[in-house]
Amino acid sequence: MWGILIAVVSGALMSIQGVFNTAVTKQTSLWVSTGWVQFSALLVCIGAWVFTGRERIGELASVNPKYLLLGGVIGAFITVTVIQSMSALGPARSAMLIVVAQLVVAYIIELLGLFGVEKGAFEWRKVLGMAVAIVGIVIFKWE
Template sequence: MIGIFVALISGALMSIQGVFNTEVTKSSSMWASASWVQFSALLTCLAVWAFRERENLMNVFQVSPKYMLLGGVIGAFITFTVIQSMNSLGPARAVMLIVISQLIVAYLIELFGMFGVEKAALEWRKLLGMAIAIAGVVLFKWE
């Protein structure tokens, strides 16, 4: 149950953050805004780490394979693409497409067992669910 609650909070925060970041971009530039987002996230993470964990910060470099350390690089491009999509499509349409994309890519990662994730079997009901979600986006976008 806690996982559902945390996921709902995550989705809400992503939507709010996208709107905030889009507005910051209007008064600066895309990469200045993205830099601020990543910098303020770094400061927040370091503050929480300092008060909650205090484990060796360098342990992150013990991860294997090393390409897993690219999450921050991917995060910078996530910030960029969210700002661009919200600016072009508006928050609701952008978030719907972002969520559909997340769902499809996450399911493909599970199906093929990519990045060390346990391989899952193909389930038609999950494909049907994705098709219904995509149809919902089409209906929502329909003018």
């Protein structure tokens, strides 16, 4: 139950953040807005680190494989693409497409056992669930 609640909160925060970031971008620029998002996130992380644990930052040097350290780089491009999609499609359509893309890519990662994830078995019901989500997007977009 805790995992479901956290996932719902995460989805809600992502939608709100996307709207905020899009509005900031309209008043500044794409890369200024994205830079601010990443910088302010860094400040929050430093504050949380100071008050909660203070694990050794040097432990990052022992992370293997090294490509796992690209999460922040990917995060910058997530911010940019969310801003651009929300600006072009609006928050609801953008969020639906983002979620379906996340589902499809996550399922492919799971099926192929990519990036150290335990390989999962193919299940038609999961494919059907994604197809229903895609049909939902088509219905939602239908004018």
